[in-house]
Amino acid sequence: MSVLTVVAAVLVFVCAAVWGTVGVLGVTGTLPGNRWFGVRSPETGKSEAAFVLANKVAGPGFIGAAVILVMGGVLTLGVDSGWSVLFALAALVVAVVTVGVVSGLGIRAAQALPDESGSGCDCCSGGDDHGATASACGDEKAGSPADDCGQSSCGSCALQGMCETDSAAGKR
Known part of the structure; x- marks a missing residue:
């Protein structure tokens, strides 16, 4: 050996x-x-x-x-x-x-565990700051839920059909 x-x-x-x-x-x-x-x-x-x-x-x-x-x-x-x-x-x-x-x-x-940060926003898989665009997290003070379109990578608004371009919206 x-x-x-x-x-x-x-x-x-x-x-x-x-x-x-x-x-x-x-x-x-x-x-x-x-x-x-x-x-x-x-x-x-x-x-x-x-x-x-x-x-x-x-x-x-x-x-x-x-x-x-x-x-x-x-x-x-x-x-x-x-x-x-x-x-x-x-x-x-x-x-x-x-x-x-x-x-x-x-x-x-x-x-898959819920976010323990207390922000109430568990729509993202990580990294995105929803402080400036709280609309994705359902903040009442925020404007339209589509305000964060193109600002966040979490895709919550895209999944809700709010991030459509004018051309995509017109094809319905």
């Missing part, structure tokens, strides 16, 4: 331990908010509830990635061949893709 084989196996076992631990803590809701582990994005950083939800959703995938890595490590050590390192490499690639996919699902779950 070569040194490269042992190093590759140890690497995948360490990654499996980390992702398995993150997965279990995520599923149980006990993963503390941090800068290094779990699903981290601007969406999950908005609140503790968003971080916990995203990691609960992604947790089973993290655990699955850990299982894949353990199997790859066992195959790497168990097969007596110069090519056995490929098992570790393949397991690492599949695990990284798995973690990426389930992290995306966790982020989508966090985006």
Whole structure:
């Protein structure tokens, strides 16, 4: 057994331990908010509830990635061949893709949480300032609900059919 084989196996076992631990803590809701582990994005950083939800959703995938890595490590050590390192490499690639996919699902779950900022405006997926154009959020002081057309990327007015051009409106 070569040194490269042992190093590759140890690497995948360490990654499996980390992702398995993150997965279990995520599923149980006990993963503390941090800068290094779990699903981290601007969406999950908005609140503790968003971080916990995203990691609960992604947790089973993290655990699955850990299982894949353990199997790859066992195959790497168990097969007596110069090519056995490929098992570790393949397991690492599949695990990284798995973690990426389930992290995306966790982020989508966090985006679905209502906005906790207290603004009452949950029409946007993020980033747009409706302070100047409160009409998209139903403010009584605002003018026409179409006042923010072309000003916001949230699309709330477009979804309500208010952002039509004159030519599009005339075709009805």
